[in-house]
Every structure is written in structure tokens, then in C-alpha cells.
Amino acid sequence: MNSVLNNPRSELHALQPLGEGTSDVESLPSYFCRLAVSHSVSTLALSRSIAQRIEHDVSHQFDWHQRRLASTCESAETWSAALSELTAVPNLDKLTFLSWQNVISRSGLSIVTRGQFCPSCFAEDLAKGRTPYFRLVWESAEVFVCSRHACSLETHCPHCGKDNIRHTAAYVVPGWCTHCGEFLGKEGEMPATASIDPAARWAARQIGELVHAQQTLASTPTRDNLINAISQIIEEMDNGQSALFARRIGVAKSTVHNWLKGDGTPTLKASLKIAAHSGASLTQLLSGDLSTWVCPQIEPQLILNLPQPKPRTRTVKRERNWAEIENQLQAFLVLPTPITVREAGRRLNIDPRLLYLRANMLTRQLGERWKEYLRRRQDEHVVNAWPHLEQACIDIWAEGKSVTLREVIARVPAPILAPLSNLLLNLKDVQSHLMRPDFESEAAK
Template sequence: MTTMHHPRSTLHALTPMGLDTPGVESLSSYVCRLAHSHGMTSQKLVDWVLAHFEHTVCEKYGWHQRNLSSMSAESEQWAAWLSELTGVPALDRLTLAPYRHLLGTPGLAPRSDRWCSCCFAEDKQRGEVPYLRLAWDIAPVEACLRHKVYLTSVCPHCQRSNVRNRAAIVVPGYCTACGGFLGDGVTESAIPESLWMARQVGKMLAHRPQVGTEGVVPLLETVIACMAEGKIATFASRYGFSKSGVWHWLRKGGLPGIKAWLTIALHGGIGLDQLFAGEVENWEMPHQPLQLSIALPESPRAGIQSRELDWEGIRASLREMLALPTPISINEAGERVGVGRKHLYLRANAEARAVADRHRRHRAATKQQRDDQLRAKIEALLDERLAAGYEGISARDIWAQLDAEAQSVCGIFNHISAVLSSRYC
């Protein structure tokens, strides 16, 4: 015979899943399971609770449009109502309401619903009811610490997003659009940084915070004293915060966001659970800055052996190039000796500059010779046209009489205009 722990409760006294663990259930998941146990939709259950407490809302009130697991006053109200109806105490532990006086709202909520496919698959394999974890509703948590994989936001069957619990009828673990099992998705291994964040948030959720509202500022002052000798400007610049933002935390009642607390935990070598429990009396900063191990790809230079360069021989080769009939550029000289242009200027500066200067003068002389030949050709054409009886001639007419090579010269009309000006001015 099944024993009822709360025989006089109005609604079934469901026990929350994963309470006091990093995998604690979210209040949204609890509402879905509670509705299923009563054989009704989640929306019907929510409507009944609102009517029971004579709470008036708009006609189009959709339960799935509310984040019941957040740290808003609405989440706290729903936790209190369900606790009263089920007889299960402390359902606010299924929300972030206990951290309202510690966490700022920016950067807290994810952009779309996420879940761990492996967690759903494991729940189903064990014969347990799949449920939604509260940690999945916190933006910095991108991975599942238990299975070392990234969270998923797209149904593996219909490829839609936001199909975890955004509907009137919800069965946790199944897509609200196509009904497919969300535990069938292909997972990707998470990097250590993502796992570290998931571990810290999991520790935070497993313990109720002990620091009260009045203790937040003293906690922050202790943090700044340990991490920056009590200097706000040093603390802000050293750990990537704005100076005005830190001042707002200490003097204007502002609160650090979850990412700010994670930054403090990372560089301070302390867990979020310890910070929010106020266990900072014997806290000591790590001697060396913490560096997360990152799986880097193999270097593309792996296997390349270093070489010894004979710079005396390279300088001698450059001097020999100065005697070549046709000057060469410094880039071509570098290719011939197998050394880059920058290294030539660094280790054989005099010879490199001489090679480059010789090639520069050669190019300038070649260009001048080409321009002189082109102008001579234009003058000869002009004389020919004038001798034929033409009194005037335009630059366009002269250009039409030139060969294709001359017509394609950059600035050809400038050359023609220069010849005409010298004749008629």
C-alpha cells in the first residue's frame, strides 16, 4: 500500500527531483509533472490555481510565457502557492528567487530553452520520469557536468527551437511541436571552461545562500580587499569590470550579474557556494593566476625543423646581385637566398638597401625612357597630321591613331595633353 506523506494536501504532494543537488528540478518542470499527475494540461492546472487564490490575470495568460524558474516576484509567488496546495515546503528552491538579493538580472536568462539529451536519455533508461533541470535556465551554463557534453536547443526530430516546455500541454523530455523524444539528439563534448562554469553553478544551486541582503556589500568589500588590496579602480581594470559598475555595487545598491560572480570565483580561486555562504574569512588568493586547460589543435608548424642561416654568405650573394646586368627587386633577392625581406633588412641592412635602391632607380629610369618614347611617338603623329593639312586636332583624335599598346598606357591622355600644350602654348 502506497503511503501518502501529505494526506490532507489539496494537490498531489509530489517530491521535487534532485533537491539539494546540482541537478535540482526547475519549478516549470514541477508544474508539468504536477499537471500530469492530475490528468490535466499544465495550462488548466495554472488556471485552476489562479482561480483558487482569486488572482486576476488577463484572458490570454499563458503559463509557458512566464519563466516560473526565474528570481522574479512572480516565481516566488507561484512557489508559495504550490507549496500551500501540495504541502511540500520550500518549493522556492526550484527557482532562483533565493538569489534575488545576490544576482543582477542582466545575462541571467538564456535566449532559448536548452536541455541535455543525455540526461533525458538516462532518466528514461532508468525508468524514471524525465524532468527539466534548473541549471539549464541559467545562461552561462552551456554544458552538462554529469555527461560532459554541450546542452541542446533544437529538437533532433523537427529541428525546431523553444519546444521544451512552451505549450499548454507539456510532457518533460518530449518535443511540444512534433512529440519526439528530446533525448535522441547527437551531443558534442564540452570544453573544460564550459564544464567549470556548469560545476560552479551546480554548487550554487545545491546550497541555499547564507549571505543576506545586508551582507552583500560587506562580501563585495571583502572580495575587493582580497583581490585588489581594497582598490576599486585596480579591481575593475584587473578583472574586466567597469569602475562605475563596481562603485554602483558598493554604494548604489547594484548587484553583480552571474557572469561577474563567475569571474570573481575563477580569479579568486573560490567557489560560488563558498561566496554565497559567506565563507571568506580564511580565503586566500591563489599564488599563480588560474588558467583553464584548453584543448588546442595541433600547431601547423609541428614538425618544421629550424635552420641555421649563413649570413656572411647571404650578404656576399646580395653584393653579387648588385653587379647583375638587370637590377632585381628585394623580394626576388630574398627568394634567391631563401630569406624573407624583413629578415634581410634586419640582418643584412646595407646590402638589402643597396639592392632595393638600385632596383628603384632602374624602374624610375625605365619609366622615364618609356614616357619619352611615347611622347616622341605622339609628336611624330601630330607632325604627320599637321603636314597632311589638318589645322587642329583633338586629344581623342591622336589617341585613336595610336597602337593598342600605347592606348593602354596609364595616363595616356595626360601625355597627349602635355605634348599639345608644349606645341600651342
């Protein structure tokens, strides 16, 4: 089923690439696999033979599928040129994304590493008498669905469930599982279009059109034309404000600045975002041809006569007589029972912090008086509880027990212990006092 061109001078079979001139053009990895099948050799043997032919030193761990043959990197350029020379089939670089290497950053074109495919496309190939093959559009990591059949791309064999079934075997026949050998095509009802993300299908369609357009490109797209196109879009959509444009497409404004003023090049994902927001096709954008592009018009927002909120009345500034306030603080200082600064602020209807700012000395005196009152009251509680604690310790020792908090609480009334802020410390002081020699002599008398 593989068509071979009549070219006796080629070192390898001159296989005709499949799907030429369409968005379903074959990828270079697929062409390489079919070439290995045509020569009845393993993909590893063929890859080593080609590597030696182009004078590349390869290690024993060399894997051809790790070369990213369909990308825009140097490996894609080297291998496509080598295969064209060995097969005498021209323009095998059209089976890669090399045509767009100047307008897509080298690290911005993500290539799938484990392989993906559309079972419906394989089934359709076989039903129409064509050789099943891997499409170039499937190599892009930005493509998740088949735009033709509106179904998700698969990565696992529907029969054995294994993944990475494109590359994990010595002999790779596109369309058949390298693990179990079953056909990867699947016929039947197509899934409902509503179950497929419209954005994913749009992206797949845009990349498909890009692949189709590269078959007939008169010249290689340049970065200058791309940047001019982006500048035109920014000018017409956001009045030349790159920061607004960056926010619109969801990238950092420094990234857009690097495109326009530096030497940066958008990734394929960023270019898809620009195309989605501007209404231009991905092909128009990357080729820099916006001659037929029209800036999308935003419908004006309706003006609604909504009720206006009532203006807020400002609170009249309160004037305070600080001389009178200081007199009241002086009066608080001579009260029989001291009060806290917070209580003083409550009585004067003033924030305590403001008292510290405007009447700092009197407020600090008020606070110190309250602290002294607390210390004095605590001392009174300790004096009141001291004999009870002494007697409790003596009784506990008389019973041959250790003095613990539980034993003390069981012997001393709760109203006596409740006011004590540090019962353990007070209890320790009592025990130290009882164990002094002078206390024992006094007790003996």
C-alpha cells in the same frame, strides 16, 4: 511514477519535487508541467486556473513559459507561492533561484528562453526508474554543459530536429518531445571530456553547487555580506585597488565602483568571473562566507640576467650659421635658372620647413621666383605650339570634321604638345581666336 504526498486538503495534487537536496533539483517549470500531466489538463489551462486563483488578469495571448518561473523576478516569487498554497507542498521557491535574489541583480540572471536539456540525464532517469524532469541548473543561460556527464546541453530533438520542444505544445511531459513525441534521452558513449570547454564545465559545476546549497540555507544571503566579501577579495588580491580588480575580471571600473559605493549588484556572470579569479566558490562568494577562503598566491617570477642594451649616444646638436645661410639664399635668388625651395634645402642640407621658419622672407622670394619661372616657361610653350594648333584646327575644319583632341594629336608633333599643361584650354583659346571676325578678314586679305 509521480510521487504524491498524502494531503487531502490541497486543491492540486501534492506532487513531491524531484531531486530535492541535490544539485539536480527540479525546476519550477518542470514541476508545473508534471502537475498539469498529473491532472490530465493542458499547461495553458492549468496556468490560467492558477492565474485566476491568484487574481491575475491574463490576456488571450498569455503564455505561462514566458513568466520566467525559475528566475529571481516577481513572477517566480508569485507563482512558487501560489503553487505551494494550492498543492500544500512547502518551499517550492527552492525550485527557483529566489534564494539568491538579493545577491544577483534582477537583470543579471539570464534564463534560457527556448529550453535546454541533457539527453544522458533523461536516459539515466528512465534507466533508474525515475521520472525524467528538467533540472533547475539547466534554466541558467550561463550553463552550456552537463557537469555530471561532460556533454553539451541540447536544444533540439534528436529525432525530429525541432527546437523549443519544451513549451510549444498544450501538453508538456518532461523528457519527451512535444513535437514528435519521441523520448529525448540518449544512451551511448559519452563524448570525450577534452572536447568540452573546462571553463564551461566549471561554471556548470559552480551553479550546481549553488543550487545544492540553497536547499539548506539557514537565511537568505544579503547584499551587504556579498559586498563585504568582494571588498575583502579586492583588499587581499589587489591591495584595495578596485581599478586593478576591475581590469582583472574584465569589467569597467565604474561597475566595480557602483558595487562598492553605490547600490549595484553583480550579475551572475560577473560573480562567476570573481569566483574564477579569486579561487573562492560561487556559493562562498554569494553567501558572503569567506572564512575558509585563502587568497591565491602568485608564484614569483624568475629573475633572468639578461644582457643590458647599450646606451644610445645622443647626436651632437648641430649649430647653423644663419647669416651664412641667408647669404647663400641671396645667391640662389640671382641664379640664371631659378630653383625650388626644396632644391635650396637640399643644397644647404636643411629641412625646407626650417628655412621658412628662420629665413621666411628670402625663402618666400625663392618660391615666388620659381612660380614665375614656371608661368613664363609655360607661356613660351604655348607661344611655340600656337601656330601648330592653329594650322591643325584649320585642316580639321577643311575636312569637315569637328576639332577633337584625337584629331589634334594626330596632326601636331608630340614634342610640341608634351610641355603644354592644359592642352584642352589652349585648344579652346585657339578656336576662339580663329572664329573672331577680324581674324577672318585678315585671312581673306
